Amino acid sequence: MKKHHKVPLKIVDIAEEPLEKIPYITAASKDAGISYEWLPIYWGEMLRLPEELDALIIASDLQGIAGHGDAGAEGGAEPPQRLLGEELAESLALLFQIHLPDLDPAKVLVCLCGDLYTDPSKRGSSGDPLPVWRAFRQNFGLVTGVSGNHDLLTNDGQAELGSTDGIHLFSEARTMIYGGLAVAGLGGIIGRADKPNRVEGPDYLGRLRQLLKQAPDILLLHESPEIKPQGLPGNPNIWKELQGASELMVCCGHVHWDKPLFEMNDGLQILNADGRAFIFTAAALD
DSSP states (O other), X not given: OOOSOSSOOEEEEEOSSOSEEEEEEEEOGGGOOEEEEEEEEEEEEEETXXXXXXXXXXXXXXXXXXXXOOOOTTSOOOOOOOBHHHHHHHHHHXXXXXXXXXXXGGGEEEEEOSOOOOBTTBTTOOBOOHHHXXXXXXXXXXXXXXXXXXXXXXXXXXXXXXXXXXXXXOSSSEEEEETTEXXXXXXXXXXXXXXXXXXXXXXXXXXXXXXXXXXXSEEEEEEOBOBGGGTBOSBHHHHHHHTTOOSEEEXXXXXXXXXXXXXXXXXXXXXXXXXXXXXXXXOOOO
């Protein structure tokens, strides 16, 4: 596959302070009950975003229930629980209206890197992320992404995503072209193949190798590479495979990096979106 740019996409700026934060609850670690958290949304700029796209949204590991469980103003029943990703999709659409009114939501590409479900009563629970995909599709042009190890789509849900215009779940390791970009995706994590969304190491790395040979512009993974010198956790075998890649933007999650962006001099950028969301718009060329 030929490259679609003479020069690659490049993140040149990510704001230090979030544009917005969304409250959510999730299961605390060590069975410590409910944890009250905030999902930050960052605005950034990117060089050489194709003209066909007004913006790029990237998010991963949206494992929460929207809100902080407040009862109604009159002391009534709490509203129905909504997955954090559903709330995020609507909040992003509102932020576009307020801060970026000239941008067309239909020309926004969404990249979801997996783990979009949670049960606040059980940490590490797995379940159906379909409502999150639907919410993003209702608000933006194309929603693409991969499954995390906690995403369990039903057969009907997979069929719906596969047949819905404007949605592309990478259920297999593939590359697609959209808006002048080659976007590749490889879901799941390295692990025992008898568990959901896990692939034995040699198979996973072989699929990753094949995708890298196709020279995509963006590669969506759920599992992050480990970059030991920088203290960034993840899988060291994925990092080994990425060593030869250049002019590539990798988006991933699964584990949290304190600093979301890692860059190499050869044009490789890795954006860890675990528990975060990013809006990227075009930066002016120098």
